[in-house]
Amino acid sequence: MHSVRPVLIGIAGDSGAGKSSLVAQLAKLLGNDRVSVIELDGYHSLNRQERKAVNITALHPRANNLGLFIDHLYRLRRGEKVLRPVYNHDTGDFDDPVWVEPRPYVIVEGLHPFLFQVAADMYDLKIYYDTHEELKVRWKILRDATARGYTVEEVLAEIRKRQWDIRNFVEPQLAMADTVVKLFPLEDERPDAVGVEFKEPADNPWLKEKLEQISEISVQPKRDWIGGREFLSLSFSQAMPVSTAHVLLEHMGPRGGAILGKITHAPFVMPYQLALAILASRLEAIRQELDATFEGRGRSVVG
Amino acid sequence: MHSVRPVLIGIAGDSGAGKSSLVAQLAKLLGNDRVSVIELDGYHSLNRQERKAVNITALHPRANNLGLFIDHLYRLRRGEKVLRPVYNHDTGDFDDPVWVEPRPYVIVEGLHPFLFQVAADMYDLKIYYDTHEELKVRWKILRDATARGYTVEEVLAEIRKRQWDIRNFVEPQLAMADTVVKLFPLEDERPDAVGVEFKEPADNPWLKEKLEQISEISVQPKRDWIGGREFLSLSFSQAMPVSTAHVLLEHMGPRGGAILGKITHAPFVMPYQLALAILASRLEAIRQELDATFEGRGRSVVG
Numbered sequence: 001m002h003s004v005r006p007v008l009i010g011i012a013g014d015s016g017a018g019k020s021s022l023v024a025q026l027a028k029l030l031g032n033d034r035v036s037v038i039e040l041d042g043y044h045s046l047n048r049q050e051r052k053a054v055n056i057t058a059l060h061p062r063a064n065n066l067g068l069f070i071d072h073l074y075r076l077r078r079g080e081k082v083l084r085p086v087y088n089h090d091t092g093d094f095d096d097p098v099w100v101e102p103r104p105y106v107i108v109e110g111l112h113p114f115l116f117q118v119a120a121d122m123y124d125l126k127i128y129y130d131t132h133e134e135l136k137v138r139w140k141i142l143r144d145a146t147a148r149g150y151t152v153e154e155v156l157a158e159i160r161k162r163q164w165d166i167r168n169f170v171e172p173q174l175a176m177a178d179t180v181v182k183l184f185p186l187e188d189e190r191p192d193a194v195g196v197e198f199k200e201p202a203d204n205p206w207l208k209e210k211l212e213q214i215s216e217i218s219v220q221p222k223r224d225w226i227g228g229r230e231f232l233s234l235s236f237s238q239a240m241p242v243s244t245a246h247v248l249l250e251h252m253g254p255r256g257g258a259i260l261g262k263i264t265h266a267p268f269v270m271p272y273q274l275a276l277a278i279l280a281s282r283l284e285a286i287r288q289e290l291d292a293t294f295e296g297r298g299r300s301v302v303g
Numbered sequence: 304m305h306s307v308r309p310v311l312i313g314i315a316g317d318s319g320a321g322k323s324s325l326v327a328q329l330a331k332l333l334g335n336d337r338v339s340v341i342e343l344d345g346y347h348s349l350n351r352q353e354r355k356a357v358n359i360t361a362l363h364p365r366a367n368n369l370g371l372f373i374d375h376l377y378r379l380r381r382g383e384k385v386l387r388p389v390y391n392h393d394t395g396d397f398d399d400p401v402w403v404e405p406r407p408y409v410i411v412e413g414l415h416p417f418l419f420q421v422a423a424d425m426y427d428l429k430i431y432y433d434t435h436e437e438l439k440v441r442w443k444i445l446r447d448a449t450a451r452g453y454t455v456e457e458v459l460a461e462i463r464k465r466q467w468d469i470r471n472f473v474e475p476q477l478a479m480a481d482t483v484v485k486l487f488p489l490e491d492e493r494p495d496a497v498g499v500e501f502k503e504p505a506d507n508p509w510l511k512e513k514l515e516q517i518s519e520i521s522v523q524p525k526r527d528w529i530g531g532r533e534f535l536s537l538s539f540s541q542a543m544p545v546s547t548a549h550v551l552l553e554h555m556g557p558r559g560g561a562i563l564g565k566i567t568h569a570p571f572v573m574p575y576q577l578a579l580a581i582l583a584s585r586l587e588a589i590r591q592e593l594d595a596t597f598e599g600r601g602r603s604v605v606g
Contacts, residue, residue, distance in 0.1 A: 045348065045365035046357060054353040062348035066370025067419055074421035116374035118421070 004294050005079050006036070006106040007287050008122055010113035012173040013129035014166055016140040018183065019109045022129060022276075026107065029259050029280040036076075036103040040110020042085040043069045048092025059111055059165035066112060070119050076102045077122055104287055111170050120176045124286050127279070128177035132184040135194065175227025179206070181275060186237060195237035196275040202230035207278065210251050216244045236275070239268035249277055253285030307597050308382050309339070309409040310590050311425055313416035315476040316432035317469055319443040321486065322412045325432060325579070329410065332562050332583040339379075339406040343413020345388040346372045351395025362414055362468035369415060373422050379405045380425055407590055414473050423479045427589050430582070431480035435487040438497065478530025482509070484578060489540060498540035499578040505533035510581065513554050519547045539578070542571040552580055556588030 013019050020039075027035040044051075044058055045065040056063050065085075072082040079102045086095040100106070114120035131139075137159065144150045150158075174180060180199035198207050202223070211219040211234065221232040240248075242264065249256030259280045263273050316322050323342075330338040347354075347361055348368040359366050368388075375385040382405045389398040403409070417423035434442075440462065447453045453461075477483060483502035501510050505526070514522040514537065524535035543551075545567065552559030562583045566576050 050357040053356040054349060061370060062368050064370070065365050067364060067367070067373055067415075067422075068369070070370055070373050071419035071421045074419075074424075112370075116370055116377075118374045118377035119370075121377075 004104075004291065005077055006102045006104060007124045007283060007290060008073065008077055009105065009107045009283060010119075010123045010126045011107060011109040011129050012111070012113050012115075012127070012170065012177070013109075013131070014136065014162075014170055015111065016136050016143070017129050017131040018139065019129050022279075023107050023109050025276055026280055026283070027105075029262055029276065030105055030283060034103055035105045035107060036100050038069075038072070038084055038100060038106065038108040038110075039087070040064075040069065040108060040113055041087040041089070042094075042097075043110075044087050044094075047094065057162060057165050059162060059169050061112060061115065061169055064112060066116065066119075070116065072100070073108065073119055073122050076100065076106050105283060112173070114173055114176050115169065117176075124290070125283065126173075126176060126178045128174050128180045130174070130180055130182040132182065134185050135183055172227065175229050177201075178204070180226070180231070181279070183272065184237075193270070194272050195235065196271040197233055197235045198275070198278075199224055199226070199231040199233045202232050205232050206282065207234060208232050211248070213251055214247055216247050236271040239270055240274055242267050242269055245269040245274060245277070248274075249281055252278060252281035253283075254288050255284045256281035259284070307407075307594065308380055309405045309407060310427045310586060310593060311376065311380055312408065312410045312586060313422075313426045313429045314410060314412040314432050315414070315416050315418075315430070315473065315480070316412075316434070317439065317465075317473055318414065319439050319446070320432050320434040321442065322432050325582075326410050326412050328579055329583055329586070330408075332565055332579065333408055333586060337406055338408045338410060339403050341372075341375070341387055341403060341409065341411040341413075342390070343367075343372065343411060343416055344390040344392070345397075345400075346413075347390050347397075350397065360465060360468050362465060362472050364415060364418065364472055367415060369419065369422075373419065375403070376411065376422055376425050379403065379409050408586060415476070417476055417479050418472065420479075427593070428586065429476075429479060429481045431477050431483045433477070433483055433485040435485065437488050438486055475530065478532050480504075481507070483529070483534065484582070486575070487540075496573070497575050498538065499574040500536055500538045501578070501581075502527055502529070502534040502536045505535050508535050509585065510537055511535050514551070516554055517550055519550050539574040542573055543577055545570050545572055548572045548577060548580070551577075552584055555581060555584035556586075557591050558587045559584040562587070 011019050011023060023037055027037065041058070043065045044063060046054070046063050051058060051063055072084060075082050081099055081101050083097045084100050085097045088095045114123060114126050120126060140159065141152050141155050144155045145152050178201070182197040182199065183194045184197060186193040186195050200207055208219060208221050211217050219234055221234050224231040224233045245260055246257055249260045256277070260277050263269070263277050314322050314326060326340055330340065346368045347366060349357070349366050354361060354366055375387060378385050384402055384404050386400045387403050388400045391398045417426060417429050423429060440459070443462065444455055444458050447458045448455050481504070485500040485502065486497045487500060489496040489498050503510055511522060511524055514520050522537055524537050527534040527536045548563055549560055552563045559580070563580050566572070566580050
């Protein structure tokens with residue numbers, strides 16, 4: 001293939017981890033018209049009523065038409081558009097499908113974006129979006145007990161019920177990720193303050209290597225083991241002066257500084273804002289690299 | 304990859320078309336210890352009771368865990384072994400899974416082996432095994448009304464019920480096939496006599512080109528259109544002298560003559576026997592070509 005293909009990004013994580021907010025913010029930073037989003041929940045193979053009838057949760061792969069999803073991922077990578085199914089969380093059933101164009105960035109977010117190796121190998125970046133249990137419970141109660149009309153007890157019971165499936169069908173993706181982004185609660189005066197931990201495979205630590213090039217920042221990565229694979233963990237739990245963040249982001253990718261400028265005009269950057277900027281800059285860098293590859297191929301074909 | 308990978312063969316077709324018999328006979332000709340077989344029915348995502356509860360047939364892709372299947376196909380192609388699920392048609396539920404080794408030939412047979420493009424692109428040969436309605440009905444009644452205890456009326460009602468799903472989810476694979484093998488009834492003294500029609504894409508007619516090289520055989524291919532694609536149809540409805548068949552099969556592949564010798568010692572070859580020999584010889588030829596490619600790569604890496 002000599003035409004430009006999308007950068008494919010997979011974001012895996014439990015429901016309630018905050019994936020959709022992350023995706024919306026990333027899309028805004030990259031340019032909404034340059035991003036297509038696939039919500040994997042659309043590929044449920046059974047609606048809510050049918051899942052009840054056979055007593056399985058939506059977390060189980062067999063409650064999902066992942067064959068169709070893998071085919072769509074494959075086609076998007078080849079630059080084709082696909083008609084993706086849409087699941088409606090309010091009705092528990094399906095809405096009309098929608099066309100997804102192969103825009104410069106295609107972000108897939110859901111429970112099983114890279115559970116299977118064949119899918120994992122198609123992405124340019126695989127992010128596992130992990131959120132500390134305490135934050136997840138807090139957010140889920142906030143959403144489901146207010147917007148969706150459940151009691152706090154019901155929400156907690158639901159969380160417990162899903163644990164087995166999460167361990168078996170969502171968390172195995174941790175070991176496949178290029179980067180794990182974990183939000184954790186801070187003991188801060190503000191209750192919504194969160195810290196961010198990046199975990200990267202020790203044999204391919206993108207962020208760690210970038211940080212080492214910057215004298216303003218001293219990194220002390222911790223070691224971690226996930227699914228038999230060594231990871232390095234880098235933690236951000238404090239506000240960072242915007243000047244330091246600027247140096248950092250200029251190292252990250254071609255538009256790092258510009259991206260930071262879109263995020264804040266304050267003199268300090270909070271950990272979550274920094275994480276957003278780092279991810280967006282990394283994606284811009286991948287896009288640029290891909291364009292260069294295709295240009296190079298184009299030239300060698302022509303002359 | 305520089306290690307040898309399996310030849311992957313997909314055989315699609317409706318249940319009752321005779322796929323399992325074909326696979327068993329092909330495996331015997333190629334050498335049972337050189338062939339691994341995957342029955343796609345093992346990848347049903349719902350057992351019989353669950354399908355009833357949500358009112359879908361096993362023919363619907365959403366009643367199948369095709370994501371897991373595509374992943375297994377991908378892994379086998381890379382030379383890995385996989386643990387494949389097993390469906391039991393008697394109990395309507397699942398037995399213990401079994402390991403499948405990446406032997407020289409991996410044959411996948413079932414309802415949806417190349418329904419999705421991502422799967423279709425992984426095979427070395429895609430066969431759509433089609434059987435004339437009259438033969439299918441005859442065989443299905445024979446099997447289900449005797450061995451499985453249904454009445455003839457029940458069998459016919461079941462056949463009618465499945466038509467919609469077959470049109471939508473099995474037959475689209477006709478247009479993806481490298482070769483369509485269709486059995487049809489003959490007006491012959493023997494009631495089990497069948498003719499065989501090969502249909503091949505007009506832009507890649509393997510059999511037609513082989514036949515044209517042989518002066519003993521005159522071929523008059525008919526044109527056919529399937530799913531917007533032009534096919535050439537070659538029909539065998541008579542017994543062929545074994546000497547002619549021998550010349551034909553020697554053209555087909557490196558072991559064509561030997562394969563014919565395994566099939567018959569009679570002076571004539573019946574159309575179904577000829578079809579078997581043609582398919583087995585073609586697969587041997589693909590295997591040889593693949594071995595040569597890997598040997599070639601091996602040499603270029605070393606020297």
